[in-house]
Amino acid sequence: MRPIVLLLLFTLLALAACQREERDTRPQSALGSGEQPTPVTTLEPGGQRPSPTDNKAASFEANAFHLSEGKRLFGWFNCSGCHANGGGGMGPALMDQKWIYGSSMESIHATIRDGRPNGMPSFRDKIPDDQIWELAAFVRSLSGNAPSSAAPSRNDDMMAHPSENRMPDAATLGKSP
Amino acid sequence: MKRLASIAFATAIVLFLQGCAGWQSALDPKGPAASELAWLIWFFAGLCAVVWVLVMAALAVPLMMRSRQHAEPLALDAGADSRKLRVVMIAVGLTAVILVGLTLLSFFANRTLAAIGSDAALTIRVTGHQWWWEVRYEDATPSRILTTANEIHIPAGEPVRLLLTSTDVIHSFWVPSLSGKLDLIPGRMNVLDIKADKPGVYRGQCAEFCGAQHANMGTFIIAEPRAKFDAWWNDQLQPAAAPTGDEAKAGENLFLKRPCVMCHKIGGTPAGGTVAPDLTHVASRQTLAAGTLTMSRGNLAAWIADPQGVKPGAHMPVVDLSGDELNDIVAYLEGLK
Ligand SMILES: [Cu+2]
Numbered sequence: 001m002r003p004i005v006l007l008l009l010f011t012l013l014a015l016a017a018c019q020r021e022e023r024d025t026r027p028q029s030a031l032g033s034g035e036q037p038t039p040v041t042t043l044e045p046g047g048q049r050p051s052p053t054d055n056k057a058a059s060f061e062a063n064a065f066h067l068s069e070g071k072r073l074f075g076w077f078n079c080s081g082c083h084a085n086g087g088g089g090m091g092p093a094l095m096d097q098k099w100i101y102g103s104s105m106e107s108i109h110a111t112i113r114d115g116r117p118n119g120m121p122s123f124r125d126k127i128p129d130d131q132i133w134e135l136a137a138f139v140r141s142l143s144g145n146a147p148s149s150a151a152p153s154r155n156d157d158m159m160a161h162p163s164e165n166r167m168p169d170a171a172t173l174g175k176s177p
Numbered sequence: 178m179k180r181l182a183s184i185a186f187a188t189a190i191v192l193f194l195q196g197c198a199g200w201q202s203a204l205d206p207k208g209p210a211a212s213e214l215a216w217l218i219w220f221f222a223g224l225c226a227v228v229w230v231l232v233m234a235a236l237a238v239p240l241m242m243r244s245r246q247h248a249e250p251l252a253l254d255a256g257a258d259s260r261k262l263r264v265v266m267i268a269v270g271l272t273a274v275i276l277v278g279l280t281l282l283s284f285f286a287n288r289t290l291a292a293i294g295s296d297a298a299l300t301i302r303v304t305g306h307q308w309w310w311e312v313r314y315e316d317a318t319p320s321r322i323l324t325t326a327n328e329i330h331i332p333a334g335e336p337v338r339l340l341l342t343s344t345d346v347i348h349s350f351w352v353p354s355l356s357g358k359l360d361l362i363p364g365r366m367n368v369l370d371i372k373a374d375k376p377g378v379y380r381g382q383c384a385e386f387c388g389a390q391h392a393n394m395g396t397f398i399i400a401e402p403r404a405k406f407d408a409w410w411n412d413q414l415q416p417a418a419a420p421t422g423d424e425a426k427a428g429e430n431l432f433l434k435r436p437c438v439m440c441h442k443i444g445g446t447p448a449g450g451t452v453a454p455d456l457t458h459v460a461s462r463q464t465l466a467a468g469t470l471t472m473s474r475g476n477l478a479a480w481i482a483d484p485q486g487v488k489p490g491a492h493m494p495v496v497d498l499s500g501d502e503l504n505d506i507v508a509y510l511e512g513l514k
Contacts (some may be wrong), residue, residue: 023389026485026495072492076452077439126439128494156363 023065027056027130030070056130057105058139064150070138071152071164073131077123085160086142091120095161097140097170103145108136201380203353208372210356213286221279228275235268242273280357290357295368297338301329305341305348305383306359307492308390309454309467314410323413324442326454327467330409333400341367346388352398360385365488373400380468389490395468416445417457417513428509436496437506443513460513466491478507496510 060066074080076105081093092100101107102114112132117123123132141151151165161167199205206212226274304311314323331337341350343361350356350369359369373379384393401409420429432438442452448456459465465471469488472477482503484493498506 023488023490096219127436128436128496131494135189141187 010043021064024063027059042081056133057109057136060133061105061140062147062150063137064152066134067137067141067146067150067164069131070141073135074138074169077127077135079135080121085150086139087160094139095167095170097143103140103143105133105136105140108139109133112136138164139163142167144168145170195342200254200378201353201382205354207377207379208355208374210290210371212356213289214357217283217286220282224275224279274447290370293372294338294368295335297336297370299332299335300338300340301331302340302342303329303350303361305343305345305350305387307388308383308394308488310394310396310456321410321414323410324455325413325458326460326462327464328394328397328399330399330401331371331477332403332406333373335403336370336372339369339371347385348383348394350381350396351384352379352396354379355398358384371398373398376400376402390488393467393469393488395464397463397468402488412461413458417443420509420512422508424508425507425512426509428505428507429500431502431506432509435496435498435502438502440493453506455511456510456513458513460511474507474511477510478503481506481510 047163051076082089083094086095087093088096092098099107101111109132111120112127113122113124113129114133115124137146138152140146141164142161146164148165151167152163154163203218204215206215206487208257216514232420246285288371300315302313302315303359304313310327310329312325312327312329314321314325316322339350341359341361342365343363348361348364349358350361352371355373356369356371359367361367377400379400382389383396385391387394420426429446433444433446438450439450440450442449442457444455444457455463460472464470465472465476465480466484466488470480480487481496482498484491485495
């Protein structure tokens, strides 16, 4: 009796490992369009919005597939040309704790979609909305704002910075406040 | 009843062997490298079959033979012992000779394969991407360098040198009717020489698991007479055909305004993306998305409307287009012969 119960428990535990993240390659229709008014200012009473308010922001943020797609597109769409792997060049650094336009997924999504006055181009018609969300999620991982279980791990070629899943949270640099 | 069974068996064998013919088979060689390999396959298989039958027979004979009853079971028979020893020594010697012989055969076959492209005049760089092939024809004159995708035109009867590499993961280039397989490895350049004896279309397939759509990563070698090949190269060097008709004109505009322009190149327009197949002459190709769909207006529309439905996981996202927009873009692309 006892060994059978043990065996069953063990099998159940082993089966749990079969659980695998779903790769949602076309979430477009299921979720909203992500259209929202461009904020004219990031100033809000009570500081920044505390939690994601768009359902895509919430579902992409901790999803390993979307984060890694965002990483690939960051190279494909030449974000590195101005942001140099996140370290900053002609555009600001994306791996520090300083955000001109806010650190939330929604703000970054709005930045990429609508552009920003001091030289950030608008990608509104040039990148499908889902892919903008993927980029936004990846940009947040550059400053350690993505769960390390989901953020991309090391590159196959030379790396300009530690892999995204090892980036310390830029705001606290790993220290507790 | 017995006759019926044997007829059914014979039919099954014929049908089974039919699978060895066709445009993608190592047993239906269409070039010197593949012929060499096919000969080697048949010779190895034949010799090993003979050896297997002999070994089985050697096993069966003592099993069938009744052992004689000796009056004195413990008596030593020096004559019989040395006979057995001789048989074993001969078997060991034959095995060694066969193994060394086969090794030599494959060594000389390799030399023949390596010599095929020693005087190749044409060099083609094949770069593996998840899940399509980028094909670049090298030329000393920069304006004659040509980039296309998935289909490799070559002159028939001439050796061609392929330089194989990859941008993401390891792929493997295998056109069984023409040659053996060779890997495409990121950061490394492998050299494969091929030659097609006669004009024809030979199918190839990625032969190293490379992700979700590995199975839909096909390629085609299209061997043509030299004159036809030269004409094709010259055609492909031309910029894209200007759109004719309102639909196609609107389609070009949309292509340049929408995300398509971020990834694809169309020569003669501002579209200069290099991360996806070059579409300058997309309609002149026989298939879409690395052999996934045949080229037709309907399939073009199906692919652009929902690439993730046709080839889930492919690196082309679904782009939100209205029915009219889709129609215009397809009309434009269909004209890019
Ligand atoms: Cu593959």
